[in-house]
Amino acid sequence: MxxxxxxxxxxxxxxxxxxxxxxxxxxxxxxxxxxxxxxxxxxxxxxxxxxxxxxxxxxxxxxxxxxxxxxxxxxxxxxxxxxxxxxxxxxxxxxxxxxxxxxxxxxxxxxxxxxxxxxxxxxxxxxxxxxxxxxxxGNRPNADSGSVTEWIRAVMASELGDLNWLPISVRHRIESVYSEVAGSYLGWRRIEEGRPEDWFPTETSFDTVLLRDLGHFFSDYQASVKWLERIRQAVLLLGAIDTRKDSENYDRLINLILEKVEPRTTQREILTQLTTREDAPLS
Structure with missing residues (x-):
């Protein structure tokens, strides 16, 4: 046609x-x-x-x-x-x-x-x-799987640690991004392994290979996976910032997570600047 x-x-x-x-x-x-x-x-x-x-x-x-x-x-x-x-x-x-x-x-x-x-x-x-x-x-559901929300929060805790020190709006934003990624991630894990819809992985972390594949596999998933990586970096950097000495960059990272980045400063530029500073922490 x-x-x-x-x-x-x-x-x-x-x-x-x-x-x-x-x-x-x-x-x-x-x-x-x-x-x-x-x-x-x-x-x-x-x-x-x-x-x-x-x-x-x-x-x-x-x-x-x-x-x-x-x-x-x-x-x-x-x-x-x-x-x-x-x-x-x-x-x-x-x-x-x-x-x-x-x-x-x-x-x-x-x-x-x-x-x-x-x-x-x-x-x-x-x-x-x-x-x-x-x-x-034909498979029995995993009796210890718990709810989707519980699994997502377990993954967040495993990857990011305790987030109670962050503002509640930031915690909600982080959970929202993790939930978006988890929707596609769990769907593909269940398909690949022949699992029922109420099955959850026993490990409380995203498989790096599948996550990488989702990042370029479908354009549909790319944005969510990229945001996940940015948030992981941002939380790591936030934990290393002394707010008494560097409140400006602390606020900029908070705004990055909340999608309130200044129009002239891209998210990548902020992360690059913070990770390449001479006094940036070494992992």
Whole structure:
């Protein structure tokens, strides 16, 4: 399907693809709403018109979608994510899925259309998710897993130590960022290990390899993972600052965590300046 300008569409507007995307969602495909995602409003919840047919939307502004739905959980609940070709290839790599092309397909004189290739990818991922779900249903839940909030706070304590000395608004912001990362992290851990939805890892820390993969695996997760790394650095530096002698940098780090950084000073510049000072603590 071509747009009015004869430019190829960014994603197939195929009913089969939409139905498979909904099935993938129901099968447990992890997703965190972010700018750059295509979504399908299959319930017709959004009243604003879309430039695409069949109630397909592109998230250009998270603020706009949050204004419509209220929060990210409602976005995930009501909309269906439509992964692009690049995102599909990364999902398949993560789930150890081949390209789904058989020898007969390769030898055929009729090459697959882009739409058929996308549908084949969707089906491969759906089959893998269903297989993992079947394994999960056969596993007993971890009785000592506790709640998501308890696990996240245990991870924070393990990685950052006691945060009671920080202002409550800062503690809430840190927990919010950890919660965002934990949503995708737990989803992928459960898929990779064939665990049920109420399972939690026994260790109280993020696996560095999976966290690194999430940082570049999906553009959807990059922002949250980067914020997590910045907050880790900021808390470490805050603990080393004597507020009686360096209240200015203390306030700047607090504002960095709370996203109140001065427009002319980027977060990276602040962290670089603080970590390269001659009197900066050595780890």
């Amino acid at each position: 071509m747009m009015a300008t004869n430019t190829p569409t960014p994603i197939p507007m195929d009913d089969r693809l939409l139905d498979l995307a909904l099935e993938m969602k129901l099968a447990g495909l992890p997703w965190e709403p972010q700018v750059g995602c295509f979504v399908w409003d299959h319930q017709g919840f959004i009243s604003h018109p879309s430039p695409f047919p069949k109630r397909i939307y592109f998230i250009l502004s998270m603020k706009r979608f949050l204004k419509i739905f209220g929060d990210a959980e409602q976005i995930k609940s009501r909309l269906v994510w439509l992964p692009t070709w690049y995102q599909l290839r990364q999902i398949m790599q993560r789930l150890n899925i081949g390209d789904g092309v058989t020898d007969s397909d390769r030898s055929s004189s009729q090459p697959s259309t882009p739409e058929e290739e996308m549908i084949r990818f969707y089906r491969s991922i759906l089959q893998r998710l269903k297989a993992i779900g079947a394994i999960s249903r």
